[in-house]
Amino acid sequence: MPLFQWPRCSCERSAPALIGNIVSLPTVIAIIGPTCTGKTALSIKVAQTLGGEIIACDSRTIYRHMDVGTAKPSMEERCGVPHYMFDVVDPDVPYTVAEYKVQATDAINDIFARGLTPIVCGGTGFYSRALLEGLVIPEVAPQEELRKEFRELAEREGNEALFQKLVELDPVTAQRLNANDLMRVIRALEVSIFCQKPFSEVVSKSDLPFSVVWIGLRPSSRELLREAIARRFEEQLRSGLVDEVERVYKTFGPCRTLLNTVNYTEFIAYIDGKTDFQSAKEESLTHNNQLARRQLIWFKTNSAINWFEFDQFSGDQLSQSVLNTISQKQ
Structure with a gap:
């Protein structure tokens, strides 16, 4: 199947009830x-x-x-x-x-x-x-063939190239993601293609x-938050962060969850010999602060x-x- 052609299938279905037969509003x-x-x-x-x-x-x-x-x-x-x-x-x-x-x-x-x-x-x-x-x-099961194509495109041309495909298909969803959020970019693309409409249009709201x-x-x-993040990060290092990353990486390999999670992706690069320990620490701190900023921006809309x-x-x-x-x- 071509990478960005709408297939003939649909994910339209009724959503399950959230809380059974509760009448009052707890x-x-x-x-x-x-x-x-x-x-x-x-x-x-x-x-x-x-x-x-x-x-x-x-x-x-x-x-x-x-x-x-x-x-x-x-x-x-x-x-x-x-x-x-x-x-x-x-x-x-x-x-x-x-x-x-x-x-x-x-x-x-x-x-x-x-x-x-x-x-x-x-x-x-x-x-x-x-x-x-x-x-x-939409409850769309993982589309492994599509995911494989998306990952190959990202590896071949970079995350930004794949992200631009999402911008073309679903600019609304692209606004809340970034190019390096690879798992969510891939998910938005596969749901959009599976459902034959942009992910942002597939998602609806109910009471x-x-x-x-x-x-x-x-x-x-922001400075107080940066200081708090730095203190916690040092505590994580003392509590065995690097050992945990090495153990999980050895058990599960370079799976997408590990490669897209702050603190894991940076120290996997260190374990693989692609960077030094100090650089891995600095990258982890930078990415933790970027995560906090994105979270603040997200919740401001509520x-x-x-x-x-x-x-x-x-x-x-x-x-x-x-x-x-x-x-x-x-």
């Missing part, structure tokens, strides 16, 4: 924001106070064995609060936002059924939109059977978010202020 708490702003610690305090359980909203912590590099909270750090959507698949298994929505919705159903409060916590904006803003995502209280954490300045500058609070002041806001909004 509340989901969403705690979102850029990396390294204290979302995990806050979500645990909120869960302990309200009687809640936490659903991770992160496109990298869903992968098993990628713990230190993704800053996945340890069992001790989870303080006995149940967490969902961690360690869902191995790094070499393709995983889509549509799959996340189905599984995370099941977790919401289960938490509501037991009379508890679901708390969605994370920094992946597209995942939070799919789950909490009613996006209906939610629950309300959402949005809590956002951000710094009062006017429902109640923002808190985490560095303006001390002790339990932040969690208390957030709990007061949740109480007022429910």
Whole structure:
């Protein structure tokens, strides 16, 4: 099949119901924001106070064995609060936002059924939109032949050449991605071609059977966030980041997840002898800061978010202020 010809097939189908037969509108708490702003610690305090359980909203912590590099909270750090959507698949298994929505919705159903409060916590904006803003995502299985063609094009002509194909087919989706976000560029292209229409037109919205209280954490300045990222990165190195990257790389090889995840792609280059250790460190820090910037830009489009500058609070002041806001909004 030619690379960018619409095939004769369709993915139109009805979306599954989100929350069964619930008539009232219970509340989901969403705690979102850029990396390294204290979302995990806050979500645990909120869960302990309200009687809640936490659903991770992160496109990298869903992968098993990628713990230190993704800053996945340890069992001790989870303080006995149940967490969902961690360690869902191995790094070499393709995983889509549509799959996340189905599984995370099941977790919401289960938490509501037991009379508890679901708390969605994370920094992946597209995942939070799919789950909490009613996006209906087409359930398109991976198209391996198409993916192979896309990857070969990227390897032969560069990521930018492949990205320009997405710009041509779906400029709306291209606006929220970048050329180096190869996995998502490929996914948008394959869904567009499979569905015979741009990905941005395939995705629709439906009403939610629950309300959402949005809590956002951000710094009062970019410099504070850069400092926080640098401190956490040094802690990750002390906690065995390089050993973890080497172990996962040895087990799963150069799979796309590893090659497109901050902290892993940089140290894989070091392990392969393509760069030195200091350069890998500097690249990781640069890419972590770029990730935080993209996350801030993404979440700025959501006017429902109640923002808190985490560095303006001390002790339990932040969690208390957030709990007061949740109480007022429910």
